[in-house]
Amino acid sequence: MPDLSINFCGIKSPNPFWLASAPPANSGYQVQKAFEQGWGGAVWKTIGAPVLNVCNRYGTMDYKGSKIIGLNNVELISDRPIELNLKEMAEAKRNFPNHAVIASIMVESKKEAWQEIVKRTEQTGCDGFELNFGCPHGMSERGMGSAMGQVPEYTRMVTEWVMEVATIPVIVKLTPNVTDIVIPARAALLGGASGLSLINTINSVMGVDLDTFELQPNVGGKGGHGGYAGPAVKPIALHLLSAVAADPDILKSRLPISGMGGVETWRDAVEFMLLGATSVQVCTAVMHWGFRIVEDMIEGMSNWMEEKGFETCDDFIGKSLPRVSNFGDFDLGFQSVARINHDKCIQCNLCYIACNDAAHQCIDLKELKITDEAKERLWPVVREEDCVGCDLCSRVCPVDDCITMVEIDTGRPHITWNELVKSKPEVLEWEEMEAYRETANIHIH
């Protein structure tokens, strides 16, 4: 049985699955129930500045009958009394000493305020802090949340204030609503953070009602941007995670990262961990289905680790990071073509129309006479010599493993764009580029 336990800059957790700082971690009742069901840790819903909430707070992206592939909210940090939160936090930690209880905090941009809440909260016996520099709505307008995370100098300054007094690990939670997330990540590092977590929610407007013209979420007829989360944001989260995790400064510092943004299954969790996350945080999936999903997350990850021969999470955390690269460093000589398996093909011919209307017109519909049917329909056939290897056809194919992209060797030189422009800067002119393509056996129709 693989060991799923993790050590996140000193915060120990029986598994990498944490509740994110959000409505599911709003109270002692919820957090203890989650621990009972198997969650390894919980980042308590942010405590700090006084707030008032509104109704309605959520908007969703539903797709083809599936509910909540994306969830947006305008709920604020905890509106419960701080004393009550701290009391329940202490109780949860006392009852579950081996689970990770992390306090998320956010106060106005005053040193005393930050240091006071740190000291007060530490008395609960919690395992660490998460500094909420990411909340994109309500708090940001008051100079908190993402308003701090979007200014690297503030990120560093507040982190330093906290580090001055904190005796337990401090995680800085980053906002995705910036041009380059690596900059605030480095600021947190310079401020002395013990770890990072990302991503917080993304600015979004969820939709407009075609009958009432109201926005979603609808707060008494008005709407505005809110924080977007859920499965739909996973690709964005993975990108930002990989950018931070692969950054040389962060890599060198060995700062652990808690990854989140659309984690719904053990598969998602494994992907985040392969890209450098030590723990993963979950909110939307729990908001949709409740705490019980963690049972499958634990089991699924264990089974996968066993199958792959990994004994501990450290065996695979960051395993895909060396593959994180940039366009300029991709091999221009790597070529693939689409191959259609006609034994599996169901002749929906979506590959044909996708290639014809939206790609490079290199799939034909042909008579193949491979069945006994009198009126056999036409089959999609790839003209391999014209296939540019874009992969669109296999992406639209509804049948698993029917269209595969096969690597072929066309004698193109294995060179990257960066290498090419370094050795042949003249290719930046079209004429020279055409000439180079001739020599490199690259023919574009």
Place this chain on the structure above:
Amino acid sequence: MAEHYKPTKYKAWELTLEERFQEVYPPFSQREAVLEANRCLYCHDAPCMVACPTGIDIPTFIRKIATGNVKGSAKTILESNLMGATCARVCPVQVLCEGDCVLHADEKPIAIGRLQRYATDYANEKGIRFFKAGQPNGKKVAVVGAGPAGLSCAGELAKLGFSVTVYEKKVWAGGLSTYGIVVFREPVEVSLAEVKMIEELGVTIRNGIEIGKDLTFEELIAENDAIFVSIGLGNVPEMEIPGENLEGVHDGLDFVEETKTEALSTIKFGHRVCVVGAGNTAIDCATIARRLGAERVTMIYRRSEAEMPAYHFEYEFALKEGVSFMFLTQPVEILGKDGKVHGIKCVRMDLGQPDASGRRRPVHVPNSEFVVPCDMLIKAIGQVKPEGIIAMLAPFGIETEKGYIKVDQHNRTTHAKIFAGGDCVRSHGEASTVMAVQDGKIAAASIGEQLVGVARPLAAAVSKR
């Protein structure tokens, strides 16, 4: 609890008579329809569309359900098939669109018929009309017979600006959709709503007019620029065995008609019912008898299971309904007692060499006579060919083919003014509502081309079957 989450009652004896005669498949709820529509792959050059005799753009109408454009969906359907609501219910989708769905093999085909029903019912319930009569072109057309072929032709002609009168022998229009499709497949209201839609296009339907009795072809030819003949077929033929006149011996089509037109509680049925024949109408009779309350219903067919003309899904439906089958059994005499049917004497059969239809010919097994007791006997051994009308048309030089009216691919007869379609021309291929609808469409286009020079848009789509 939401309407569509009501648990289905499936035990016949727990249902009231009325419940037993509700449509077998409940209508899709909006959620069901959208989920099903979203399963559709939206194939390029979709095989379902090719398989539809009326060429409905199926992927497009399904996508419109998925996007919430149900009105547009119904329009897409009705543009190709004015009887879309009927066809959604009675089409043998398993051997047409759904049978050719690419998801057939790996998953399960899209429920095209039920989605079509969802869209057409939506338009009907909301009273949405998509078409209007064309600019009057001054030409008059008479349609003989108000079944699916006649109504389809009349509607398409009205859209082209023709003045159309439909003559119908029966009290209601709709033909077999009104009278001959069991009510739990298609309620009468659905067919009559289609009739209303055609009438609203300016078509005059004159019920209770029988050609040859109330009106002659001479008169029709003299008064109209073209005539479309769509009189369908006749009643069930005689079995030509002793005892057919006994009380309790019924014509299958009449029996179905009763359930469409009479109060269910007034319909007489036996407790031991024998149905002779194994076509779709025979299945209808057997399943109706069961649903009315008959204890034992036995279908008697002289050939084997493999040769039975009913669709396989109809056969399965009958089995599920508790109907039993006696294959390779030939009735030779209907036995009576006090003038009432009491049993049917049969002989066992074997299969010999293939006959003209390609099916193995059943031959008597000597000395194998036995009696099946019954108190009701329904004969459903096909329909009489349109002999009467053919005799009336013969003086005008109308040729026939195997006892049916002969038409070319444009549904023209051998008389310049007379066109024909529907079951009365089905000398080959399977008689079906959807083929009749397509005949009406083709004939309307041919009439339009001949009389007012409207290009025939359907030439390419002319029946492939």
